Amino acid sequence: MPEAVPQNEPASVRASAVETIQRELTSFARRARATAARLHPELSLVSYTLLAHLEELGGCRATDLAAHYALDKSTVSRQVSALERAGLVMRRVDPDDHRVQVLHPTAAGTEILAQVTVSRRQLFGERLADWSEDDLTRFAAYLERYNEAAAQGG
Amino acid sequence: MPEAVPQNEPASVRASAVETIQRELTSFARRARATAARLHPELSLVSYTLLAHLEELGGCRATDLAAHYALDKSTVSRQVSALERAGLVMRRVDPDDHRVQVLHPTAAGTEILAQVTVSRRQLFGERLADWSEDDLTRFAAYLERYNEAAAQGG
DNA sequence: TCCCTCTCGTTGCATTCTACAACCGGACTT
DNA sequence: AAGTCCGGTTGTAGAATGCAACGAGAGGGA
Numbered sequence: 545m546p547e548a549v550p551q552n553e554p555a556s557v558r559a560s561a562v563e564t565i566q567r568e569l570t571s572f573a574r575r576a577r578a579t580a581a582r583l584h585p586e587l588s589l590v591s592y593t594l595l596a597h598l599e600e601l602g603g604c605r606a607t608d609l610a611a612h613y614a615l616d617k618s619t620v621s622r623q624v625s626a627l628e629r630a631g632l633v634m635r636r637v638d639p640d641d642h643r644v645q646v647l648h649p650t651a652a653g654t655e656i657l658a659q660v661t662v663s664r665r666q667l668f669g670e671r672l673a674d675w676s677e678d679d680l681t682r683f684a685a686y687l688e689r690y691n692e693a694a695a696q697g698g
Numbered sequence: 699m700p701e702a703v704p705q706n707e708p709a710s711v712r713a714s715a716v717e718t719i720q721r722e723l724t725s726f727a728r729r730a731r732a733t734a735a736r737l738h739p740e741l742s743l744v745s746y747t748l749l750a751h752l753e754e755l756g757g758c759r760a761t762d763l764a765a766h767y768a769l770d771k772s773t774v775s776r777q778v779s780a781l782e783r784a785g786l787v788m789r790r791v792d793p794d795d796h797r798v799q800v801l802h803p804t805a806a807g808t809e810i811l812a813q814v815t816v817s818r819r820q821l822f823g824e825r826l827a828d829w830s831e832d833d834l835t836r837f838a839a840y841l842e843r844y845n846e847a848a849a850q851g852g
Numbered sequence: 853t854c855c856c857t858c859t860c861g862t863t864g865c866a867t868t869c870t871a872c873a874a875c876c877g878g879a880c881t882t
Numbered sequence: 883a884a885g886t887c888c889g890g891t892t893g894t895a896g897a898a899t900g901c902a903a904c905g906a907g908a909g910g911g912a
Contacts, residue, residue, distance in 0.1 A: 588897080
């Protein structure tokens with residue numbers, strides 16, 4: 545049961561800010577896929593994200609990816625299959641538990657990921673060109689903080 | 699933190715921040731739809747966003763929605779049709795230009811939108827509960843600033 | 853050892869979202 | 883009046899996604 549949070553106050557400033565945040569975040573979500581498709585048609589936004597995650601962690605299970613990105617395991621399974629067919633990802637059966645397949649980016653996967661990352665970094669860098677370094681780091685910190693809360697709170 | 703800060707490149711700080719921003723934004727995008735679907739199955743993320751936009755503006759054209767959310771006009775057309783079939787949106791032909799249909803939320807649309815907004819505001823409010831008002835407004839400002847740049851820069 | 857149950861992953865199926873292209877009809881320009 | 887532009891719809895196709903059912907391996911308890 546949610547407890548009683550002081551709600552009687554106007555809280556107009558907070559509410560307005562929260563409203564703006566959710567609206568702008570969803571607005572961003574609206575654009576993200578199209579942007580990715582335009583920027584790097586060879587690697588969809590999902591594929592890019594999953595591949596980048598594998599690269600960052602140096603390998604993990606499909607279930608981990610599903611949990612981390614709130615995707616169904618079947619979705620991840622298909623995405624991974626596509627990545628494997630494209631030669632960008634390798635599966636390795638865990639010797640300790642034959643149910644698990646540890647996923648790794650291949651050399652080709654790392655290569656393409658690097659290229660895509662460059663172009664993405666360029667685009668995003670242009671968009672953020674006139675931001676001060678201070679604003680950039682603070683914005684980044686806010687986003688991390690938000691996503692952390694979102695990941696836990698469901 | 700070591701005080702031996704890499705002095706030769708302030709650019710690395712920027713690149714790192716930009717990297718984080720794009721990663722976190724895309725990570726958010728991964729969750730957004732699922733969150734919306736879980737939170738209010740009766741109104742998809744797209745429908746909610748479009749309807750909220752109509753409510754906020756008090757009515758606009760389908761083309762405006764398409765431009766604002768970087769969606770194809772056919773996509774918006776179908777979404778609006780669905781909203782109209784559901785009785786949440788009304789079309790009104792512009793008397794000055796018979797090509798134009800001005801879209802308005804109906805009473806039912808406003809009603810549902812209000813409910814969904816409440817639940818969304820609650821969820822987002824919980825996620826942002828421990829944020830200071832200052833951080834909230836600054837985060838909101840950053841998001842608006844980013845989306846503005848994204849909208850123009852394509 | 854033999855079951856029961858859990859976990860990891862795949863596949864069939866249906867739905868939704870989306871873009872592109874072709875098209876219609878109204879409006880503006882010449 | 884003709885050509886062009888603009889707002890919107892529809893046909894078509896592809897991709898992403900979730901749910902449910904299933905198979906196979908792992909672990910626990912009788």
